[in-house]
Amino acid sequence: MSEKKLSENPLADINQIIHAPARLRILMMLYVVESLDYVFLKNQTGLSWGNLATHLGKLEEAGYVTVIKGYQGKKPQSQIELTSSGRDAFRNYKNTLKQILDDLPE
Amino acid sequence: MNTNTSLRDLERNMYRDSIQDGILDIQIGCMLLMFVLPIYLSPKLGDFWSSVVFLPLWFLVIFGLRAYRKKVVQPRVGRIQYGTFRKKRLRRLNRIILVFNLIALILGLLSFIQFTELSGWIISARFSIILLIGFSLAGYMLEIPRIYLYGILISAAPMVGEYLYQNLGFSHHGFPITFGFLSAVLVLTGLVILVRLLKKYPAQNQEHLV
Numbered sequence: 002m003s004e005k006k007l008s009e010n011p012l013a014d015i016n017q018i019i020h021a022p023a024r025l026r027i028l029m030m031l032y033v034v035e036s037l038d039y040v041f042l043k044n045q046t047g048l049s050w051g052n053l054a055t056h057l058g059k060l061e062e063a064g065y066v067t068v069i070k071g072y073q074g075k076k077p078q079s080q081i082e083l084t085s086s087g088r089d090a091f092r093n094y095k096n097t098l099k100q101i102l103d104d105l106p107e
Numbered sequence: 108m109n110t111n112t113s114l115r116d117l118e119r120n121m122y123r124d125s126i127q128d129g130i131l132d133i134q135i136g137c138m139l140l141m142f143v144l145p146i147y148l149s150p151k152l153g154d155f156w157s158s159v160v161f162l163p164l165w166f167l168v169i170f171g172l173r174a175y176r177k178k179v180v181q182p183r184v185g186r187i188q189y190g191t192f193r194k195k196r197l198r199r200l201n202r203i204i205l206v207f208n209l210i211a212l213i214l215g216l217l218s219f220i221q222f223t224e225l226s227g228w229i230i231s232a233r234f235s236i237i238l239l240i241g242f243s244l245a246g247y248m249l250e251i252p253r254i255y256l257y258g259i260l261i262s263a264a265p266m267v268g269e270y271l272y273q274n275l276g277f278s279h280h281g282f283p284i285t286f287g288f289l290s291a292v293l294v295l296t297g298l299v300i301l302v303r304l305l306k307k308y309p310a311q312n313q314e315h316l317v
Contacts, residue, residue, distance in 0.1 A: 029114065032114065033114050033115075033118035033121070033190055034118065034121065034187055034188060034190045034193075035189060035190055036188040037185065037186070037187050038185050040182065040183070040184070040185035040186070040311060041184065041186060044184065044185055045124065078186070080188065
């Protein structure tokens with residue numbers, strides 16, 4: 002992938018929605034699978050229900066994730082997926098961060 | 108910084124967390140009973156029916172455990188739809204297992220035909236090699252290191268059984284003892300993993316998030 006030119010302040014190029022540790026972890030997990038449910042995400046991230054809902058809300062607002070609501074019998078069974086723009090944003094974030102770290106002097 | 112490697116590790120850890128519920132161990136343990144139960148049933152039911160009766164019993168266990176996983180384990184651990192890489196790998200495993208079973212069936216039939224000509228050691232050695240290769244492939248494809256250990260233990264069972272049969276006079280080539288023991292070990296291991304998992308992840312609902 003070609004390296005894009007970073008601005009004067011490279012940290013400004015970092016996507017702040019993704020950069021929060023909890024949201025980064027959520028996106029990393031969603032990046033490597035097709036979809037997950039809330040319970041799996043909660044168990045893996047160690048976040049409380051409230052925090053998880055807040056972070057997912059922010060990611061959903063940004064259009065990075067989508068929640069597919071469904072039912073397993075009578076119980077709600079929603080799956081969370083990364084959208085294509087979420088996938089692109091994560092990839093860009095990954096490349097930007099890599100470039101910034103690579104450009105640092107030893 | 109190799110992000111692809113760490114993402115790959117993350118995916119593998121998530122995959123392992125989604126399947127490490129002990130149910131596979133219990134299923135393998137119950138599968139090993141096929142070398143034990145028919146032997147005890149055959150004096151009453153005959154060789155054919157003692158083997159046939161075992162199959163529905165085994166399927167009952169398999170489907171019962173699957174239903175348990177779906178109804179009890181998954182709501183606690185959570186559900187995951189694997190990505191393309193994992194799906195491909197699991198599909199490949201299914202194909203390999205199918206081919207492997209066919210090869211094992213052919214070799215088994217050959218051993219059965221030559222049963223009177225071959226020594227017990229050769230039949231046991233063939234059986235051990237088949238089991239070792241099968242479990243090693245499964246361990247590699249499923250990425251569960253414990254399966255390799257099971258492969259070593261289970262593949263040793265026919266040889267140990269043959270030793271017990273030839274030197275200590277155990278019946279049926281020692282199969283009831285060796286496979287019965289391993290079956291108990293695997294089922295117990297699976298139960299311990301399952302109970303620990305159920306304690307670690309208490310029942311929770313996500314209704315308030317929907």
